[in-house]
Amino acid sequence: MPGQTLPPHIQGMLSPQAYPHPVDGVELRQTHISYLFFAGDVVYKVKKPLDLGFLDFTTLERRRHFCEEEVRLNRRLCQETYLGVVPVALVGGEVRVDGEGEVIDYAVKMRRLPEEGMMTRLLERNAVTPELLGRLAQRIADFHASSERSDEIDRLGGLEIAMLNWRENFEQSQPYVGRTIHRRQFQEIQTFVDAVAERDAGLFELRVREGRARDCHGDLRADAICFQDEGVCIFDCIEFNERFRYSDVAADIAFLAMDLEYRGRRDLSDELLGRYLAAALDATLPLVLPFYKCYRAYVRGKVDGFQLDQPEVDEAQKAQAAEAARRYFTLAHAYATQPTPRALIITVGVTGSGKSYLANALAARLGAIVLSSDVVRKRLMGIDPRERRIEPIDTGIYSPEVSERTYRALLDEARPWLERGKPVLLDASFLQRAHRRAALRLANESDAIFLAMECEADESLVWERLSERQGERRVVSDGRWEVYQTQQERREPVDELPIGSHMVVETARPLRAQIDSVLEHLGLAG
Template identity: 75%
Template sequence: SYVFLAGELVYKLKKPLDLGFLDFTTLEKRRHYCQQEVRLNRRLCDETYLGVVPVTLVGGQARVEAEGEAIDYAVKMRRLPEEGMLSRLLERDAVTPGQMALVARRLAEFHASSERNAEIDRYGGLETALVNWRENFEQTEPHIGRTVHRDQFDDIRAFIDGVAQVDADLFDLRVREGRARDCHGDLRSDAVCFTNGGVCIFDCIEFNERFRYSDVAADIAFLAMDLEHRGHQGLSDELLSRYLSATLDSTLPLVLPFYKCYRAYVRAKVDGFQLGQPEVDAAQQARAAESARRHYALAHDYATHTPPRALIITAGVTGSGKSFLANALAARLGAAVFSSDVVRKRLVGIEPAERRLEPFESGIYRPEVTARTYRELRDDARPWLDRDKPVILDASYLQRAQRRAALRLAMETEARFLALECEAEEAVVWERLSERRGEERVVSDGRWEIYQAQQERREPVDELPVGAHLAIDTTRPLREQVDAAVRHFQPET
């Protein structure tokens, strides 16, 4: 697009291009896609998109919103504050975990409410993703030796071929679970702006449904990849942990490497396209080439750093930070993650966010229900372990017998095993549990009296083999927690 800044307003005109994946060559097509841009972006940034206005000739000069026959159309927007743009804040290292939590909640709400139908399901599965990948490889083969090395190209293609051969049923499962939605499609940090205490997510793809209809994992993976590309792994950890907490999407981490690789590859491809455009000057072309090389390298990292089969459990009292760490680690490793809170409520037939503030070891927290819950967790984990996938079980694991049962499962499936004992000072736990009381849609029913009872009943983690236990101080920054777990779990890295 051509973008014109006019004080507090912005006007966007679409270039009359046909790039194969988009066609803006006629006036009517440009008008249609302007209307689509406004309609679709109002889902996440309602007050910013004001409408579609005509461009007319007045005295031989082009004017917007003037009388006369339209020669083109423009999207009219309110101008967003530059100082609130996520990309600008990242440059200054000025983004807070709270802001990432805000983005995660907004995206979780958006994905839960966005459209789903049979056509979206068809586009949101693996088959369409593979069509996109074939197109990527065809379009970028001429870039080999310029912005991508031959071994990078071949390794990435081998990774995609492997996913197609082994994991088709995983992608089918996600479609059946309703994870294919009408998404944003271009969720970069440049498309996120913090304003008026909220967040505006704008500039979604309007020109090609194939790029917008996708697994929700493809959307969140784009922003996570962009954060990691810009050197902000910790913010990516925060974003993904919060998103998983809000969505309870246990298999999303399994497909994150695939979609992060895809998003990095597409960014590299788009940067590479600039190298052939005559209107792009030499300095811009040099920057585009460097960006393409870095994105290809990142895509290669995602394709080649696959974790081994492993079973990881958390251990700790309520409020000790288990779920926050479990979700972040699952996203980093590409591991399925199952929560005892979710499984327990599934077993008794209630919604995960339904509160049951019952006394310790009563109601749905009776010992027999807890025993069933831990058996069900192991049953949920086994099929993925049998498929060489890492799994994280997010539960208290306060008793030696519970931990030994998990260790037996790891031994039966020949998986590596690690227990992460989550620790925090009592004052921190009090603060966390107090904050939780005021939050909506919280899965955990943990409270101060439960914490005190668990402290009395917990058994020391002293029965596990050497190297199978790691204590984590969850008052440290999340990235440090995840880094410590990854180093212990994969010491060779």
């Protein structure tokens, strides 16, 4: 921030002598609302005395309160990093952190995280792997499942407040139409948002009833994530405004997915969302993802655009901010105009063939509800979907009678969504012609596109996948090698479907290539 004069106590915190522990040097970094002091292995964060409408740090007491809130809330996802709140005091005319004297400010005290573990650094080195994303997705899903619920959270996490936020966004970004966002983009995004609100109000209400509104993170981006040997640390959540934090969990995971796509890593977004859906068992989340990804991209474009009218920002920074804003608005527009055809897509394949892995990620990309036979089967039998049930083949919950009930229930659950014009993805084996024909009939009755994705993998890869699955907890599939062998013997060739309604997907290929091949087959590539 060129030419900026620092407040005296902030200037004083640049001295190594201000700290109660040995410090060789102090590095100051700033955000638009905070000062961060990197002092050895510790970081101290002081809030700027600002009133921006959506936050108010203008008094000492308010800054203390929000420091305490920051520690409390961030310990949910980064327990060992947030050490507490310490006073910044004047002692004998000198600034002392955690000193005994006249308190002039407060600071959040944090353990310094390793730079090499930051997700942004890993992205720069192309070192974010599916395994890391699996750990991250599970961490976020577990957090969402355990986060607080209340009537107030349900109110703020519903469609009414989401639309209030959208109206504010449109009003605040109006001066930037023609500067950072094209008028056509502005109008088409408004049209999309209004159409979702009118068409899908019941869907948003359903998600609130299902408990999907939670006390979330609120600012879930790659630069708030650190991978460590002891676990994934997700820090820097929003503490200053409950309206920005109380939301549908979809708004949280959509932020990170959008961030990855903005960085040009749609492949990582696909991987993250697919693994999150598998961990969270949130069938309707893909239906609202375009809405929330559009919202997150739009807000980022709006905020970057604000810098164009701030006198303290130099011309080079303004040019950079304008380009970033245009990219965010273009991404928001892409989400708003993404085609979502009425379609029924089924998987076909034996256990271990990669059906569910593809189904979840494809559903997230396509904006389709995903219905799993593993989940439906266990729900019909009154069993927790994640409970492992190893039973002899053709007995218990895997008897022919229960399997028939499961396939009927899958189609029954798919029907109303198809009637509402939604894409539906059925994640099941569909190894029998009769089951595939029944799905095709439903698609025809619903005037929906139909596609059977036959997932294939070498036997060695199937063996590897099933072996890994045996050691995993909280997976819904009970597939194992004996099941694979039996299914291979009993599977019926896909030779009964109309031309163009069947394709083979080699699941040894990268996930993004699998998804792109399906979308190309559907005429949705691009």
